Amino acid sequence: MNGTKRNRTTRRPRKSLLLFMALLLTALGASALAVGNITASTASAEQADSGRSGPDTARNAADPGPDKAGELIVENRTSLGNGHVETVYSRKPDGSPKVIGVAVSEAAADSLPTTPRHDGNTCFDKNDDGKVDPNTECGGGHERVLWFPKLKGLPFKWMMFNWQSVGHGPEHVFDKPHFDVHYFMMDYEARNAIRTGLCGAIFVNCADNEKAAKPVPAPYHPEGFGLPGAAGRMGNHIVDLSAAPANGGPFTQAFVYGTYDSHITFWENVLSTDWLKSTKPKRSCLTLKWAPEVEISGSYPKKSCTSYRAKEKDYLMTFEDFAYRKAPAGAKAPNWTQPPASAGTPAAGSGHGH
Numbered sequence: 001m002n003g004t005k006r007n008r009t010t011r012r013p014r015k016s017l018l019l020f021m022a023l024l025l026t027a028l029g030a031s032a033l034a035v036g037n038i039t040a041s042t043a044s045a046e047q048a049d050s051g052r053s054g055p056d057t058a059r060n061a062a063d064p065g066p067d068k069a070g071e072l073i074v075e076n077r078t079s080l081g082n083g084h085v086e087t088v089y090s091r092k093p094d095g096s097p098k099v100i101g102v103a104v105s106e107a108a109a110d111s112l113p114t115t116p117r118h119d120g121n122t123c124f125d126k127n128d129d130g131k132v133d134p135n136t137e138c139g140g141g142h143e144r145v146l147w148f149p150k151l152k153g154l155p156f157k158w159m160m161f162n163w164q165s166v167g168h169g170p171e172h173v174f175d176k177p178h179f180d181v182h183y184f185m186m187d188y189e190a191r192n193a194i195r196t197g198l199c200g201a202i203f204v205n206c207a208d209n210e211k212a213a214k215p216v217p218a219p220y221h222p223e224g225f226g227l228p229g230a231a232g233r234m235g236n237h238i239v240d241l242s243a244a245p246a247n248g249g250p251f252t253q254a255f256v257y258g259t260y261d262s263h264i265t266f267w268e269n270v271l272s273t274d275w276l277k278s279t280k281p282k283r284s285c286l287t288l289k290w291a292p293e294v295e296i297s298g299s300y301p302k303k304s305c306t307s308y309r310a311k312e313k314d315y316l317m318t319f320e321d322f323a324y325r326k327a328p329a330g331a332k333a334p335n336w337t338q339p340p341a342s343a344g345t346p347a348a349g350s351g352h353g354h
Helices: 002-050 188-192 206-213 273-279
Strands: 073-080 083-091 097-105 142-147 158-164 178-184 225-231 235-240 253-260 263-272 284-287 298-309 314-325
Touching: 073 097, 073 142, 083 142, 097 178, 097 298, 178 273, 178 314, 206 225, 206 235, 206 253, 235 263, 253 284, 253 298, 263 273, 263 298, 263 314
Parallel strands: none
Antiparallel strands: 073 083, 083 097, 097 314, 142 158, 158 178, 178 263, 225 235, 235 253, 253 263, 284 298, 298 314
């Protein structure tokens, strides 16, 4: 009896062990199959994405956008309508920019101010009657000033965000409601020194209009860019004449360079608000056309992207894919690359009228 019991006791663990091992091997096999399927699916998505071309790219599994890990940081926020507009950024491990941009809350986009058309920041008393009509003697729409942190090698110092309720010239180019998102390399005080007046496209002083119109020399001029004109407190704007909407194509999003006194002063995204709100793009990107050389060494973006974020309920507009560019030997950076000693930092959302 004792021997029989011992044999039974010995055999039972063997059956249990064999059963356990069989179940374990089955589970491991299923897990390996699942991992293999996931890897294959990811590889297929990446291969499909690598074959994409053209200026407009839709979001997919291999391109989830700049905030895939919740890494975007809000730097500065100010009110707009019943919502807000805010600057956002993320940095690479070495401290250089990975993403910079602006987010407009859906609440703001659905309550944008329309009366008056302009907020009184960029105005000129053209009939000299001692008062300014915000609808007929002002331009620039509704302006908000925002800031970025000092990221390593970032040439952009601050942002001027404009809501243009009726658009502006040229006709059939930017004459529909839109956002102007200016990333300024020119410092804030030097920008404010561009006076308003009776000349240019939007109320610019005539002498300053001549300065704004001075061409940027090679190799710093982006090829194929020209038009549309100068504005007070901004300078000149030039667009890619071969791209929409300057070429007659639909106005969705566009890229613009700002110039003044023969220098590049800002980079700008222009985005149709009708397009943003009607399509709520998942992810739409433009490849930015660079000039052959830069005057100021630093990290510059290769693309701009726009997306609607359902979770955050906002429209995100970003510069991405930064690469370091070194100014050639002998390049003379403009004297406004360092702010004057008297330059101050205004409060978020403030502007200066002239």
